[in-house]
Amino acid sequence: EPEVTQTPSHQVTQMGQEVILRCVPISNHLYFYWYRQILGQKVEFLVSFYNNEISEKSEIFDDQFSVERPDGSNFTLKIRSTKLEDSAMYFCASSHGQGGEAFFGQGTRLTVV
Amino acid sequence: TQLLEQSPQFLSIQEGENLTVYCNSSSVFSSLQWYRQEPGEGPVLLVTVVTGGEVKKLKRLTFQFGDARKDSSLHITAAQPGDTGLYLCAGASRYNFNKFYFGSGTKLNVKP
Numbered sequence: 001e002p003e004v005t006q007t008p009s010h011q012v013t014q015m016g017q018e019v020i021l022r023c024v025p026i027s028n029h030l031y032f033y034w035y036r037q038i039l040g041q042k043v044e045f046l047v048s049f050y051n052n053e054i055s056e057k058s059e060i061f062d063d064q065f066s067v068e069r070p071d072g073s074n075f076t077l078k079i080r081s082t083k084l085e086d087s088a089m090y091f092c093a094s095s096h097g098q099g100g101e102a103f104f105g106q107g108t109r110l111t112v113v
Numbered sequence: 114t115q116l117l118e119q120s121p122q123f124l125s126i127q128e129g130e131n132l133t134v135y136c137n138s139s140s141v142f143s144s145l146q147w148y149r150q151e152p153g154e155g156p157v158l159l160v161t162v163v164t165g166g167e168v169k170k171l172k173r174l175t176f177q178f179g180d181a182r183k184d185s186s187l188h189i190t191a192a193q194p195g196d197t198g199l200y201l202c203a204g205a206s207r208y209n210f211n212k213f214y215f216g217s218g219t220k221l222n223v224k225p
Binding site: 004006031033035041042043044045048050055056058089091098100101102103104105106107109 | 148155212
């Protein structure tokens with residue numbers, strides 16, 4: 001069964017460093033998303049991406065964040081200068097259609113120290 | 114922001130009992146999804162409901178979308194220990210179909 005895969009599963013980084021979280025969405029999906037979940041809190045929307053551009057972003061997704069689809073398969077989230085409060089599980093998701101069923105990856109646990 | 118409130122937050126029941134979990138909002142959603150999440154893992158999609166009043170069944174799980182598309186319920190019949198987990202509802206924004214709002218979840222524990 002097709003699935004969304006994320007790498008790495010865990011990432012520890014020092015405050016101020018740049019991190020890139022990687023995702024391979026389901027191959028025939030057209031819409032891609034990043035969400036995050038701080039420990040014990042709700043899953044929060046960060047950004048949606050379609051047709052090689054951001055279609056919607058939340059207030060969390062500030063200038064420190066960027067997304068890219070560098071080739072036909074990968075979808076990345078870059079945090080330019082990490083802060084302690086960026087520590088969270090980051091989930092990538094994809095869907096075939098707009099507002100359609102979104103399938104989530106297993107997540108990357110980011111720890112900023 | 115379109116808020117989704119889930120209730121109850123925690124539910125501990127005996128195997129064989131029935132239960133209902135609720136997902137409520139004052140906002141209208143274009144669609145609503147139910148997920149199950151295990152600790153340290155990503156949400157796993159259970160079902161999507163789109164039409165007001167829609168009912169979907171998945172084995173012992175019954176999902177209903179409210180007529181006004183503002184609320185939803187998940188009913189589990191004859192719960193089993195394997196049903197233990199965190200159940201999340203997520204609504205797709207009426208104004209942006211690509212933005213999903215998640216509830217805070219119902220943590221279900223089914224005791225053998």
